Amino acid sequence: MVEILHGKPITLSCMGVKSAALRAMSVFTTPIPPEEYLRLVNPLASSRQLRGVVTSVTPETPTSATITFRPGSRWQPHQAGQWARVGVEIDGVRQWRSYSLSAPAGADPAVTVTAIGRVSTYLVRNTKVGDIVFLAPPQGDFVLPAGPRPLLMLTAGSGITPVMSMIRTLVPRRKDADVVLVHSSRDRTASLFTDELQELAAEHPGLHLVHRYTTDEGRISFADSGDLDRLCPDWRSRKAYVCGPTEMLDAAHALWERTGLPDTLTVERFNTALAPEVPGGGGQITFEKSDKQVEVDGSTPLLLAGEEAGVIMPSGCRMGICRTCLTPLLSGRIRDLRTGETHDDEGELIQTCISAAAGPVHLDC
Amino acid sequence: MTALQKKEHNPIAHLSDQDIERLGVELDAIRDQVISTRGSSDAAYIRRVIKVQRGLEMGSRAVLLASRWKPAFVVGTVGLSVSKILENMEIGHNVMHGQWDWMRDPKIHSTTWEWDNASPASLWKHSHNELHHTYTNVLGRDNDLGYGIMRVDEDQRWSPFYLGQPVWNFVNACFFEYGIAAYDLEIGKYFKGKKNKEIFQRDLKKVGVKIRQQMTKDYVVHPLLAAPTGSWKQTLLANYLSNLTRNLWTHSVIMCGHFPEGVETFTRKSIDGETRGEWYLRQMLGSANINGSRAMHIATGNLSYQIEHHLFPDLPSNRYQEIAPQIRDIFNRYGLTYTSGSLPRQVGSAWMKVIRLSLPNHLAAKFAPRPRKAAPVPLRFKTAAPKADAA
Numbered sequence A: 001m002v003e004i005l006h007g008k009p010i011t012l013s014c015m016g017v018k019s020a021a022l023r024a025m026s027v028f029t030t031p032i033p034p035e036e037y038l039r040l041v042n043p044l045a046s047s048r049q050l051r052g053v054v055t056s057v058t059p060e061t062p063t064s065a066t067i068t069f070r071p072g073s074r075w076q077p078h079q080a081g082q083w084a085r086v087g088v089e090i091d092g093v094r095q096w097r098s099y100s101l102s103a104p105a106g107a108d109p110a111v112t113v114t115a116i117g118r119v120s121t122y123l124v125r126n127t128k129v130g131d132i133v134f135l136a137p138p139q140g141d142f143v144l145p146a147g148p149r150p151l152l153m154l155t156a157g158s159g160i161t162p163v164m165s166m167i168r169t170l171v172p173r174r175k176d177a178d179v180v181l182v183h184s185s186r187d188r189t190a191s192l193f194t195d196e197l198q199e200l201a202a203e204h205p206g207l208h209l210v211h212r213y214t215t216d217e218g219r220i221s222f223a224d225s226g227d228l229d230r231l232c233p234d235w236r237s238r239k240a241y242v243c244g245p246t247e248m249l250d251a252a253h254a255l256w257e258r259t260g261l262p263d264t265l266t267v268e269r270f271n272t273a274l275a276p277e278v279p280g281g282g283g284q285i286t287f288e289k290s291d292k293q294v295e296v297d298g299s300t301p302l303l304l305a306g307e308e309a310g311v312i313m314p315s316g317c318r319m320g321i322c323r324t325c326l327t328p329l330l331s332g333r334i335r336d337l338r339t340g341e342t343h344d345d346e347g348e349l350i351q352t353c354i355s356a357a358a359g360p361v362h363l364d365c
Numbered sequence B: 001m002t003a004l005q006k007k008e009h010n011p012i013a014h015l016s017d018q019d020i021e022r023l024g025v026e027l028d029a030i031r032d033q034v035i036s037t038r039g040s041s042d043a044a045y046i047r048r049v050i051k052v053q054r055g056l057e058m059g060s061r062a063v064l065l066a067s068r069w070k071p072a073f074v075v076g077t078v079g080l081s082v083s084k085i086l087e088n089m090e091i092g093h094n095v096m097h098g099q100w101d102w103m104r105d106p107k108i109h110s111t112t113w114e115w116d117n118a119s120p121a122s123l124w125k126h127s128h129n130e131l132h133h134t135y136t137n138v139l140g141r142d143n144d145l146g147y148g149i150m151r152v153d154e155d156q157r158w159s160p161f162y163l164g165q166p167v168w169n170f171v172n173a174c175f176f177e178y179g180i181a182a183y184d185l186e187i188g189k190y191f192k193g194k195k196n197k198e199i200f201q202r203d204l205k206k207v208g209v210k211i212r213q214q215m216t217k218d219y220v221v222h223p224l225l226a227a228p229t230g231s232w233k234q235t236l237l238a239n240y241l242s243n244l245t246r247n248l249w250t251h252s253v254i255m256c257g258h259f260p261e262g263v264e265t266f267t268r269k270s271i272d273g274e275t276r277g278e279w280y281l282r283q284m285l286g287s288a289n290i291n292g293s294r295a296m297h298i299a300t301g302n303l304s305y306q307i308e309h310h311l312f313p314d315l316p317s318n319r320y321q322e323i324a325p326q327i328r329d330i331f332n333r334y335g336l337t338y339t340s341g342s343l344p345r346q347v348g349s350a351w352m353k354v355i356r357l358s359l360p361n362h363l364a365a366k367f368a369p370r371p372r373k374a375a376p377v378p379l380r381f382k383t384a385a386p387k388a389d390a391a
Helices: A014-029 A118-126 A157-170 A194-203 A226-231 A246-259 A302-308 B017-037 B040-064 B070-096 B121-132 B160-174 B176-185 B187-191 B197-225 B232-258 B276-285 B294-299 B303-311 B317-333 B343-356 B361-367
Strands: A051-061 A064-071 A083-090 A093-100 A110-114 A132-135 A151-156 A179-185 A207-213 A239-243 A265-268 A283-287 A292-296 A326-336 A349-351 A355-363 B289-291 B340-342
Touching (some): A014 B197, A064 A132, A093 A157, A110 A157, A151 A157, A151 A246, A194 A207, A239 A246, A302 A355, B121 B176, B121 B197, B160 B232, B232 B343, B276 B303, B289 B343, B340 B343
Parallel strands (some): A151 A179, A179 A207, A283 A355, B289 B340
Antiparallel strands (some): A051 A132, A064 A110, A083 A132, A283 A292, A326 A349
């Protein structure tokens, strides 16, 4: 029998049964998926959008807090060191930011957020237990090596969050763990997870902890290997992870290159594609699907620029009322020609007929 | 009515180009003021309406499971009718206009919303948002002027076909959602050979699928669900009555938007090179409001604020009421007539027009209603020279 079915065993997983049942139920609820009605009783039920309910909010420093979620059923457990996008609604508008997950692998996801910027400040100051947040599946390659190896973690500021997930995953569970953590922070009060790290280091010989308070001791220099040789003499034989401000990442990367060990270093970068606002506007528009580029001034609607370049773009009223021209902004910054407001959110749908480039722009058409 | 440009007493003759541009600037300022204060209470409003509608629908359908018992039949039918009206008007129409796109909630978004109606969202958005809202009341461009089956303006040429238009209009009212689907398909244009055959067939398939799903839900699976209590017949009837009620209601509301006496129409040529101010002015004169209670406004999807909606089709519907006094003030200051009336008056006025214009113009003229009182022109305009190209 099995052979007749060509080897592919028919497994009806729990998820499969559930989604089949929901599909069947949709005849009762068309044109809306049945989950939309289920959500009246279960706030985490959702067909398209993963959600999580906040289960705890723990202050870490005066300006940061750890927020833990219980995610909806479609969440895939994260690996230590990965990040996820978290969405909250501020003044009615959904805003997304990416955060490293600080909880150990397999545990409910948690993010440790420092109150800098609108979304992070909102998360630290306004989140309450029971709030619903929006989530996207965990991602990222900043993860632990497959086999046991001696490790060196170099972190600064909130760059410790993904590394904290790694340490929490590795140190208490593996007797053969061998981790040196060199963490830089301004001073003791600004330093994240200090007590927990000290307890872990006291309890487990596998964790060696170096705190560097930069107000007193200055930043670690990567100009040569002097600082590292002092802080962790065998650094060359360890697999290294770096997470912190961009200058630190660049400097560390350069040092490892010079030492001839670039493969042993893993770097986690954030904020790589921030679009600066260009005064007066204008810039290069790249139409990704059509593979075309044009240079425009700050008053030409993106739609016109595209059409002149021969790009096939959706269009309608050409005056900003019908929204037929909505096109995803892949990156860059655009200005609404009616209000002068600028938008730079990746993936946001923009009205090309009344928007102009304010710097380089990439559009999905 | 006759196209504004052909009228003996042109109601905008006193406005200069600069006046019209200034009017545009004032309206832009109102728009900006609403946009800058859009926020969490607006978001909470639309979510609450959606929640109430879904709860009401589920509750009504649950009650209908026992609809053999008469009170359950009545309660279930009324509840389902109200829920279907809310779903199409305050929610569907407005979400598909993009009024809530600013929340960046992919579920309450013009690009993803699908409504409880025979016409698929994509087709409706094209004929409504793109054509009707851009070319509002322009003869020969805006098919909403009579939907291609009626003559609602003296400047639309009479033919004997229109003698039957009171009947066509009533039939259209009873089957309005299918009328909308046929309209959005541009069937007339297709038979005249003006619509691409492939596109028509693709659209026709979409409509077919949509109608099948709608019918299966209302007339097959929910009655089947009620079969164990012996209520399938009553449930079937309740679904039919709810759809009928919604058809009659939405048809009435939509007739009130542009057909009542006092609403102006425009010639095709008049919009060549139209400025933003002139576009606003056309929306102001081409729409009519309905006066009534808060509940009535919500049941019309705030299309009772048709003038405000046509000026700002993508502002959240819950804000139209708030800006209405400011808009009315602009009408007064610029000597323009804000056309508004109670629901019975506006429905009556629209029906009168449909009946009257079923006759050719020379006969229809005998039954012409007394014109509504025009707004007084403020003093400051009276000294100004009339606009040269107004006549």
